[in-house]
Amino acid sequence: MAASSIQTNDREAELIQRVCNGEREAFYELVRPYERGIYFAAMGVLNNPADAEEVAQETVLKAFNALPNFRFEAKFSTWIIQIAINESRMKLRKDRRHLYESIEAEREDEEGDYRPRELADWREIPSEELQRRELRDALKQAMDSLGPKYREVLILRDVQHVNIAETAKILGITEASVKTRLLRARLQMREALAPGIDGSWVTGRDEYKKVRPWS
Amino acid sequence: MVIEISCLEVWREISNYIDDALDPELRARMEAHFKVCKHCSAVLDGTRNVIKLVADEAEFEVPAGYASRLYSKLNASLGKSDR
Numbered sequence: 001m002a003a004s005s006i007q008t009n010d011r012e013a014e015l016i017q018r019v020c021n022g023e024r025e026a027f028y029e030l031v032r033p034y035e036r037g038i039y040f041a042a043m044g045v046l047n048n049p050a051d052a053e054e055v056a057q058e059t060v061l062k063a064f065n066a067l068p069n070f071r072f073e074a075k076f077s078t079w080i081i082q083i084a085i086n087e088s089r090m091k092l093r094k095d096r097r098h099l100y101e102s103i104e105a106e107r108e109d110e111e112g113d114y115r116p117r118e119l120a121d122w123r124e125i126p127s128e129e130l131q132r133r134e135l136r137d138a139l140k141q142a143m144d145s146l147g148p149k150y151r152e153v154l155i156l157r158d159v160q161h162v163n164i165a166e167t168a169k170i171l172g173i174t175e176a177s178v179k180t181r182l183l184r185a186r187l188q189m190r191e192a193l194a195p196g197i198d199g200s201w202v203t204g205r206d207e208y209k210k211v212r213p214w215s
Numbered sequence: 216m217v218i219e220i221s222c223l224e225v226w227r228e229i230s231n232y233i234d235d236a237l238d239p240e241l242r243a244r245m246e247a248h249f250k251v252c253k254h255c256s257a258v259l260d261g262t263r264n265v266i267k268l269v270a271d272e273a274e275f276e277v278p279a280g281y282a283s284r285l286y287s288k289l290n291a292s293l294g295k296s297d298r
Contacts, residue, residue, distance in 0.1 A: 024293065028286060035285060039277045049278050056281075057288045064293065116226055116258045139268065158269045164236070183230035190261040193268065 012076045020068050027064055034077055035060075037160050038084045041170075044155035045088035045148050055091055059084040075166065082170045085152065092148070116187050142192035150185035157182050220244040225255050233263060 018026035031038075038059050042052035063080050070079060143151060152171060156162040157178070168175045220241075225248050231237050232245050249256045269275075 032282075035282055036277055039281060040275060043275075053278060053281060053284070056285055060285060060289050061292050064289065113223060113227060115223075135268075154269065158266050159275055161270070164234075179231060179236070183227070186230050186233075186262050186265055187226070187258070189265045189269065190258070193265055194261060 013072060016067060016070060016072075016076070019064070027067070030076070031060055031063070031080070034080050037077070037081055040155050040159055041081045041084040041152070042088045044152035045085060045092055047144060047148070047151065051091060051095070052088070055084060055087045058087050062087065078162075078166050078169055081156070081160075081162070085170055114184050114187050117191055138193055142189050145192045146185055146188055150181050150188065153178055153181040154185040154189065158186070217244050217247045220248050222248075222252060222255055225249075225252070226258065229255075229259060229262060232259070233266065 012030060015026045015030040019030065035056070038056045039052055042055040042059070043049070046052050046055065059080065063083055066083070070076070143154075146154065153167065156167045156170060157164070162170065164175050164178050167178045171178070173181075225232075225245055228237060228241065228245065232242065237245070249259060
C-alpha cells in the first residue's frame with residue numbers, strides 16, 4: 001500500500017496563503033484540480049446530477065469562506081471532498097426526509113456476509129457491437145442499485161482512487177467499514193453489471209475491450 | 216504447505232485481495248483457492264472487471280458547462296460580499 005502524504009503540498013499551501021491574503025484568483029487555481037472530484041463525491045451521495053452540481057457550488061463557496069480555518073496538517077483534497085460529502089448528506093436529509101427512513105434501515109445489513117451469485121462468466125460473452133451509450137446506461141443503472149453508503153465508498157475508492165485511510169477520514173467511518181462497504185459495493189456492481197443473465201448486453205468496441213483484456 | 220480456505224472466506228476478502236491489502240499467508244491461500252475453484256475465480260475476474268470499468272473515467276462525466284457554471288456562480292456569490 002502506498003503511504004499517503006499527510007500534508008498539503010507546498011504549492012497548495014502557497015495558494016491557500018494567497019487566498020487568505022485576499023487574492024481571490026488563487027482560489028480558482030487551488031480548486032480546479034478537485035472540481036471533478038467534488039462533483040463525483042456529491043454524486044456518490046445524491047446520485048442526481050442537478051443536485052450534485054448544486055452541492056458542488058455550495059461546496060466551493062463554503063470552502064472559500066472556511067479556508068482561513070484550514071489546518072495545514074490535513075490534506076487539502078481530503079478537506080474539500082469532506083465538505084462536499086457533508087453538504088451532500090445535509091441536502092439528502094433536507095430534500096428527501098421521506099426517504100431517509102429507508103436509508104437508516106439500510107445500515108443494519110452491513111455485518112452479514114455477502115454471497116456472490118453464480119453468473120455467466122464474462123469471458124464467455126460473445127464479441128459483438130456494444131455502443132458506449134449502452135455501457136454507460138448499464139453503469140448508471142448499476143450505480144443506482146447501490147445504497148448511498150456503498151456508492152459513496154465506491155466512487156471515492158474506485159473512481160477517484162482515494163486511499164483507504166483518506167476515504168475513512170472523508171466519510172467519518174473506520175477503515176474496516178470502508179473495506180466492508182467497498183467489498184459489498186463491488187460485488188453488487190458485479191451482479192448488476194454482469195451480462196448474460198438475460199443476455200442483455202455484449203462486448204465489442206475497442207474502448208471497452210481494454211477493460212476485458214481476454215475478449 | 217498452504218492451508219485450505221473456504222469460498223465464504225474468499226468472498227469476505229476478495230476486495231482486499233484485489234487491493235493487495237492482505238498478509239502474504241492469506242494471499243497465498245486465496246491464490247491456491249482460485250486455481251481450483253471456478254466460481255471464486257469468476258467472481259474475482261468479474262469484480263476486477265467492474266473496478267476497471269468504474270475506473271475508466273470516461274464513463275463518468277461531469278455535465279456540460281459544469282466548471283464554468285461552478286466558477287461563475289462562485290464569482291457571483293463572492294461579488295455580493297466583495298471584500
